[in-house]
Amino acid sequence: MAKMRVYELAKELKIDNRDLIRQLIEMGLDVRNHMSALSPEDAQMVRDKLKAERNEVVEEKRVTTQVIRRRRKKVDTAEEAAAPEAEELSPEETAELEEPETLPTDEAPAQPEPAAEVQVSAESEPAPTAEAAAPAEPEPAPGPKAEARIEPEPEPEPEPEPEPKPEPEPEPEPEPAPAPKPEPKPTPEPEPAPAPQKEPTSVAEAKPVPEPEPEPEPKPQKAAAEPKETPERPKPQKAKPVRPKRAVEDAPARIISKPTTPVPPMGDRWREDSRPAPPAARRGPRPVPPSAPPVGEVPPPDKSDGRPSRRRKKGKKGTQVPSDDVLMRKAGSKRKEILDRDALYGGRPSRGRRRGGGTVKKSLKTELTTPKAIKRRVKVTEAITVGDLAKRMGVKAAEVVGRMMKMGMMVTLNQSLDTDDAGIVASEFGFEIERVGFEEEGLLAAHEDSPEEMETRPPVVTIMGHVDHGKTSLLDSIRHADVVSGEAGGITQHIGAYDVHLPNGGQVVFLDTPGHEAFTQMRARGSQVTDVVVLVVAADDGIMEQTKEAISHSKAAGVPIVVAINKIDKPGADPERVRRELSERGLVSESWGGDTITVEVSAKTGQGVEELLEMLQLQSEVLELTANPNKPARGHVLEARLDKGRGPVGTVLVQEGTLKAGDSFVCGTFAGKVRSMLDDRGKPVDLAGPSIPVEVQGFGGVPEAGDEFSVVDSEKVARQIADHRAMKKREAELSAKTKTSLEGFFEKMAEGEVQELKLVVKADVQGSVEALVEALGKLGNDQVKVNVIHAATGAINESDVMLASTSDAIVIGFNVRPMGKVSETAEAERVDIRTYEVIYQVLDEVTAALTGMLAPEFKEEVIGRVEVRDTFGVPKVGTVAGSYVTEGHVERGAHVRLLREGVVIANTKVSSLRRFKDDVKEVAQGFECGVGLENYNDIKVGDEIEFYVIHEVAAEL
Numbered sequence: 001m002a003k004m005r006v007y008e009l010a011k012e013l014k015i016d017n018r019d020l021i022r023q024l025i026e027m028g029l030d031v032r033n034h035m036s037a038l039s040p041e042d043a044q045m046v047r048d049k050l051k052a053e054r055n056e057v058v059e060e061k062r063v064t065t066q067v068i069r070r071r072r073k074k075v076d077t078a079e080e081a082a083a084p085e086a087e088e089l090s091p092e093e094t095a096e097l098e099e100p101e102t103l104p105t106d107e108a109p110a111q112p113e114p115a116a117e118v119q120v121s122a123e124s125e126p127a128p129t130a131e132a133a134a135p136a137e138p139e140p141a142p143g144p145k146a147e148a149r150i151e152p153e154p155e156p157e158p159e160p161e162p163e164p165k166p167e168p169e170p171e172p173e174p175e176p177a178p179a180p181k182p183e184p185k186p187t188p189e190p191e192p193a194p195a196p197q198k199e200p201t202s203v204a205e206a207k208p209v210p211e212p213e214p215e216p217e218p219k220p221q222k223a224a225a226e227p228k229e230t231p232e233r234p235k236p237q238k239a240k241p242v243r244p245k246r247a248v249e250d251a252p253a254r255i256i257s258k259p260t261t262p263v264p265p266m267g268d269r270w271r272e273d274s275r276p277a278p279p280a281a282r283r284g285p286r287p288v289p290p291s292a293p294p295v296g297e298v299p300p301p302d303k304s305d306g307r308p309s310r311r312r313k314k315g316k317k318g319t320q321v322p323s324d325d326v327l328m329r330k331a332g333s334k335r336k337e338i339l340d341r342d343a344l345y346g347g348r349p350s351r352g353r354r355r356g357g358g359t360v361k362k363s364l365k366t367e368l369t370t371p372k373a374i375k376r377r378v379k380v381t382e383a384i385t386v387g388d389l390a391k392r393m394g395v396k397a398a399e400v401v402g403r404m405m406k407m408g409m410m411v412t413l414n415q416s417l418d419t420d421d422a423g424i425v426a427s428e429f430g431f432e433i434e435r436v437g438f439e440e441e442g443l444l445a446a447h448e449d450s451p452e453e454m455e456t457r458p459p460v461v462t463i464m465g466h467v468d469h470g471k472t473s474l475l476d477s478i479r480h481a482d483v484v485s486g487e488a489g490g491i492t493q494h495i496g497a498y499d500v501h502l503p504n505g506g507q508v509v510f511l512d513t514p515g516h517e518a519f520t521q522m523r524a525r526g527s528q529v530t531d532v533v534v535l536v537v538a539a540d541d542g543i544m545e546q547t548k549e550a551i552s553h554s555k556a557a558g559v560p561i562v563v564a565i566n567k568i569d570k571p572g573a574d575p576e577r578v579r580r581e582l583s584e585r586g587l588v589s590e591s592w593g594g595d596t597i598t599v600e601v602s603a604k605t606g607q608g609v610e611e612l613l614e615m616l617q618l619q620s621e622v623l624e625l626t627a628n629p630n631k632p633a634r635g636h637v638l639e640a641r642l643d644k645g646r647g648p649v650g651t652v653l654v655q656e657g658t659l660k661a662g663d664s665f666v667c668g669t670f671a672g673k674v675r676s677m678l679d680d681r682g683k684p685v686d687l688a689g690p691s692i693p694v695e696v697q698g699f700g701g702v703p704e705a706g707d708e709f710s711v712v713d714s715e716k717v718a719r720q721i722a723d724h725r726a727m728k729k730r731e732a733e734l735s736a737k738t739k740t741s742l743e744g745f746f747e748k749m750a751e752g753e754v755q756e757l758k759l760v761v762k763a764d765v766q767g768s769v770e771a772l773v774e775a776l777g778k779l780g781n782d783q784v785k786v787n788v789i790h791a792a793t794g795a796i797n798e799s800d801v802m803l804a805s806t807s808d809a810i811v812i813g814f815n816v817r818p819m820g821k822v823s824e825t826a827e828a829e830r831v832d833i834r835t836y837e838v839i840y841q842v843l844d845e846v847t848a849a850l851t852g853m854l855a856p857e858f859k860e861e862v863i864g865r866v867e868v869r870d871t872f873g874v875p876k877v878g879t880v881a882g883s884y885v886t887e888g889h890v891e892r893g894a895h896v897r898l899l900r901e902g903v904v905i906a907n908t909k910v911s912s913l914r915r916f917k918d919d920v921k922e923v924a925q926g927f928e929c930g931v932g933l934e935n936y937n938d939i940k941v942g943d944e945i946e947f948y949v950i951h952e953v954a955a956e957l
């Protein structure tokens with residue numbers, strides 16, 4: 001059989017993950033978290049054990065109208081078996097069974113409204129009474145009740161419950177419902193016994209019936225029985241108090257109301273897990289009644305919703321429940337107190353009436369928080385953070401996080417959920433997720449080019465090649481060939497691209513790409529805007545590794561290659577060898593009958609450079625490169641950086657249209673307006689047509705190399721698109737991270753798989769970013785790896801910090817610093833930001849961090865020894881050794897070895913360390929002390945106890 005995860009077992013047993021983990025640990029099982037695996041045998045053993053424990057149920061008995069006595073009781077298996085059956089009773093049966101309870105309610109009816117309240121208060125107050133009478137109650141009922149209250153709140157918020165209930169409950173509830181039942185059943189007892197069980201069942205089934213019943217609150221009995229099961233209903237109870245009269249009206253309502261409670265089911269799960277017991281008692285009972293009374297008022301689904309929410313609030317304040325009681329006592333009028341409370345938290349008008357005070361109006365406020373059915377849809381584009389989702393649903397974020405934790409999803413507020421996960425969570429609150437799209441295309445200027453509008457444009461050329469084959473030299477040589485440049489050294493390059501004007505009037509634009517392997521990605525991107533690639537191959541070296549890469553990138557991009565066989569001036573030059581090797585790579589030279597243009601050049605002497613330029617022009621003509629210059633510009637960013645004086649600037653290669661000063665544009669996730677443009681020689685220009693590279697000033701932020709640049713109609717449109725893209729990007733990043741965290745992190749941790757050091761890398765220029773990402777990616781080993789979750793240019797901003805925070809990553813800044821309040825945010829989020837100015841320092845520190853993450857080695861250090869001079873038997877503690885510290889010192893919590901004549905008799909830990917009657921943390925050499933050992937009592941006079949501690953020693957890579 002396959003192993004089972006703790007959370008799966010918890011789900012099966014319908015108990016909270018944490019509770020189960022605690023119990024598993026108590027059972028001696030090695031579990032760390034809810035993702036820990038359990039063998040089939042262990043799982044079965046746990047099931048058996050927990051089931052056995054569940055046989056112990058709480059017996060509730062109504063002693064007086066306001067007092068219910070609960071006692072724990074062992075239930076026979078047979079009884080249990082019977083119970084289930086009861087649960088399975090048909091709705092009608094259930095109804096019948098419930099009716100009896102209703103009757104009691106009727107009894108109370110005399111005090112219609114009050115009745116409800118009284119009951120509630122009775123229960124709540126009883127707290128005191130009950131406590132005195134049956135202390136046991138609090139614990140048993142509490143748990144469920146507490147949960148119930150809380151649940152009610154959660155559900156109420158979703159208010160949609162009434163309406164939505166049907167949907168949500170059906171699926172989710174089923175499970176939850178059962179879960180609660182188990183507990184409730186036990187509670188059932190005497191008369192109610194049957195009802196309770198049924199209730200659960202009925203609840204599940206009835207749920208569909210939702211709105212129907214306004215039934216008044218069942219009497220205490222019901223409360224007693226239901227409490228556990230319908231913890232959520234508690235709120236409803238609260239509602240009852242308010243709606244007493246109505247409640248009385250609908251008897252069947254109860255059942256219905258329960259169904260209504262269905263929404264809670266989801267909550268039940270959670271409740272079961274986390275709710276505190278204390279308040280439960282009071283709330284427990286209420287749950288049932290609530291459903292009834294509320295129902296009466298519920299008529300309008302919304303209202304019912306609204307009410308629940310109020311109740312919830314109350315419930316939330318569940319902790320306040322006690323305070324309520326206190327208030328009631330003080331006031332001397334329980335009813336009034338309850339009413340007041342209701343009013344405070346948005347009670348119904350009815351409450352107000354009772355009060356007869358203006359406060360009623362205030363209570364109406366709550367209704368504002370009740371989402372209407374049509375508003376129970378949360379629109380999401382790609383993903384949504386947990387916090388946003390909670391906000392959009394009008395639910396407390398902590399509550400959403402709590403529910404997700406109970407679902408086995410460990411998340412933080414800023415974690416992003418994709419639409420699927422968000423849908424699951426939203427359904428827990430009665431909401432739906434609606435995926436919506438953003439019509440970005442509609443906002444971007446679309447223009448159909450007609451053949452007449454097309455004009456020839458210069459080819460854009462990228463020079464690639466292996467290291468030292470002469471790329472830079474060739475570019476220099478080409479600059480000298482520029483006929484426009486009046487400068488001695490040819491073009492003084494200002495940006496990563498420049499256009500060369502040929503003697504024949506032609507023009508060729510070159511992209512200047514670095515030749516280091518760390519920039520392979522940049523080269524690949526360069527290919528995307530490139531029309532022709534000049535592959536530089538040293539005639540004396542032939543095709544090398546990077547030459548092959550360049551060929552691959554060019555081919556993948558579908559860009560034709562013109563080969564420049566360089567260094568033909570060198571004695572060892574062998575152009576034919578290069579052609580042969582090229583043909584082996586599919587590039588057959590024209591001189592060999594192929595279609596690959598090869599030109600023999602010498603960057604050093606300038607030989608063949610003009611011919612190369614002519615060939616490029618020829619190739620360009622063959623390609624029939626054209627573009628429409630008469631439309632809004634579109635292009636790509638070749639390089640971008642943060643200029644101290646000018647802010648973000650980027651080199652943009654215009655590919656179509658004409659870029660003008662003053663144009664509004666969107667680039668990547670930034671909007672901007674062209675404030676100024678410089679050409680490749682650093683001269684200001686107002687226009688830049690197709691194939692022309694210009695340095696643009698006016699970006700809203702530093703874009704990434706390769707980002708598309710598009711001119712749009714207005715700044716407003718630009719901002720709209722940029723904001724949308726930024727949101728999508730962030731959501732995508734967070735979503736990706738979240739998925740990793742949700743689906744793999746815990747499992748990996750539990751199974752000791754690979755750990756990752758996550759980094760957010762920010763640098764001043766794209767080149768540095770890519771170099772860092774590549775270098776960092778090479779660090780680590782098979783145990784620990786580096787995962788750069790985000791890398792970009794520009795200062796470290798809050799987005800980076802939040803991403804690091806949610807991803808548990810470190811922010812690496814290279815030649816950039818945190819902006820504005822980012823440092824404060826980082827401190828608040830406990831995000832480590834490290835800034836550097838030298839790459840090797842980055843690598844050194846990251847390596848150190850990785851070392852710290854490696855599984856530590858353990859080293860033992862003996863800190864002291866004692867000699868046992870006497871032994872004492874202490875009740876409930878065991879044997880205590882009256883000892884004398886002979887060496888070093890001894891500490892409580894230290895590991896110890898019990899030595900007898902030099903032989904290790906036991907290896908355990910110190911359970912107690914005392915000096916006379918005082919517990920002490922440490923005892924120094926030369927002093928006497930009493931030492932108790934964990935799980936070991938066979939200590940004898942003359943034994944020696946060696947104390948030692950274990951240190952973790954970081955491993956090295």
Ligand SMILES: Nc1nc2c(ncn2[C@@H]2O[C@H](COP(=O)(O)OP(=O)(O)OP(=O)(O)O)[C@@H](O)[C@H]2O)c(=O)[nH]1
Nearest residue numbers: 466467468469470471472473515566567602603604
């Ligand atoms: N003899 C001779 N030497 C050349 C020629 N072209 C380049 N060199 C030399 O080759 C060496 C490398 O040239 P670079 O232009 O730096 O080569 P690169 O491909 O740009 O190198 P990286 O930038 O490191 O990728 C330099 O010492 C140049 O002087 C040439 O045509 N003939």
